[in-house]
Amino acid sequence: MSYKNLSKSNVDIIYEDERIIALNKPAGMLTLPDRFDKNAPSLVRLLESELPNVFVVHRIDKETSGLIIFAKDASAHKMLNEQFMDHSITKVYHAVLRGSFSHDELEVDIPIMANPNGKGGMIPSARGKYALTIIRPLERFRLAVLVECNLITGRQHQIRVHTAAIGYPLLIDEQYSGVKEFYLSSIKRKFNTGKDVTEKPIMKRLTLHSSYIKFIHPDCQEMKLNAVYPKDFEVLIKVLRKYA
Numbered sequence: 001m002s003y004k005n006l007s008k009s010n011v012d013i014i015y016e017d018e019r020i021i022a023l024n025k026p027a028g029m030l031t032l033p034d035r036f037d038k039n040a041p042s043l044v045r046l047l048e049s050e051l052p053n054v055f056v057v058h059r060i061d062k063e064t065s066g067l068i069i070f071a072k073d074a075s076a077h078k079m080l081n082e083q084f085m086d087h088s089i090t091k092v093y094h095a096v097l098r099g100s101f102s103h104d105e106l107e108v109d110i111p112i113m114a115n116p117n118g119k120g121g122m123i124p125s126a127r128g129k130y131a132l133t134i135i136r137p138l139e140r141f142r143l144a145v146l147v148e149c150n151l152i153t154g155r156q157h158q159i160r161v162h163t164a165a166i167g168y169p170l171l172i173d174e175q176y177s178g179v180k181e182f183y184l185s186s187i188k189r190k191f192n193t194g195k196d197v198t199e200k201p202i203m204k205r206l207t208l209h210s211s212y213i214k215f216i217h218p219d220c221q222e223m224k225l226n227a228v229y230p231k232d233f234e235v236l237i238k239v240l241r242k243y244a
Contacts, residue, residue, distance in 0.1 A: 003050045009041060014067060015225055019076040019218045021047070022069045024227040027205045031059035031068065043068065058084055058154065066093070066210025067227035076218035083215055084154060090214035091151040093159055094138070094229075096207035096236060097168040098177065101137050101145040108133045108162040112155045121175055122157045124165045131155045133162045139237075141244040143187060144171050146237060148211070159208060171207040171236075180204065182236065187244040203236045 006013065012024040023043060025031070030042040047054040047070060055077035057069050071077035083089045113128030115121045122128075132152040139146040145168070149159045160176050163169050169177035181201035185191040209229060217223045229237070 003046075005046045005049050009046055011043065011046065014227055015223075019072050020069055020080070021051075021072065022067060022213075022225050024230075025060060025065060025068050025210070026230060027063050027065040027232070030062050032056065043070075057081055060210050061157070061160075061206065061208070063205040064093075064208045064210060065227075065230045065233065067213055067225060068210065069213065069215075069225075071218070079218045080215065087152055087154075088216075090212070091154065091210070092212040093149045093151060094209045094211045094233075095147050095149055095159060095163065096171045096240070097145050097147055097163055098143070098171045098179075099145070099168045100143075101135075101140065101147065101168055103135070104137070106135045106166070108135060108166055110162055110165055112158060112161050114156075122155065122161050124161060129153075129155060131158050131162065133159060135163070139241075141240040143244045144240055146240075160206070172203060173206055182207075184239060184243070187240070202239055203232050205232070207233070207236065209233055 010026050014024055015022040025043060030040055032044050033042045034040040044054060044056060053072055055071035057071055057077060057080045060066065060068055071080055109132050110124045111126060111128035112122045112131045113125045115123045130153060134150040134152065136148050137145050138148055151158060160170060160173055164176040172179050172182050174180035181204040183199055183201050185199055210227060212226050214224045
């Protein structure tokens with residue numbers, strides 16, 4: 001089935017049947033409609049314009065790209081939601097972290113709670129909710145590492161908070177590491193843009209991508225879905241391979 005509004009917004013359909021639809025969300029797009037800016041694009045608004053029923057199963061951050069699943073009926077929503085609630089779904093994100101990650105596998109078991117100072121976001125705290133992330137390196141570079149993060153629980157900003165807490169924050173994450181853009185000049189020796197030329201960032205959003213989900217389909221068969229990297233994430237990896 002062709003969806004005109006999804007196509008216009010560069011949202012790729014990874015999988016669809018009568019009960020679910022899985023999308024590859026572009027970075028910069030909301031999952032849910034914004035409470036204050038009614039005109040801000042969101043996946044829910046796009047889907048509601050083309051489907052009779054849309055049920056939100058889970059969500060990913062605006063500046064995170066990748067795989068997200070929606071249900072098309074109430075019973076499918078209930079079954080999928082229960083799997084997320086009991087942590088039986090396998091959710092794997094790919095992330096580029098800052099630093100020399102020396103572990104072959106690292107379990108990060110740090111409780112998380114909302115930041116009480118009113119500035120938003122989450123913080124690690126013994127008073128927070130249980131949160132577990134398993135981190136495995138996929139490719140190491142001189143100043144960074146590409147990892148997969150198996151999200152055992154699904155707390156808000158969990159990967160971002162956990163990686164920052166252990167000293168390997170996302171390469172780009174203004175909220176948790178103070179870095180909002182990544183430039184070639186930061187890793188390429190003798191870099192020169194030329195006179196009167198302003199360097200453009202290689203990437204300017206979270207270095208985080210929802211890559212893989214394994215779950216039980218509402219019709220009871222096991223399903224495995226993958227989302228390919230968007231162009232900016234691919235370019236970042238190529239640059240790190242070449243210069244870092």
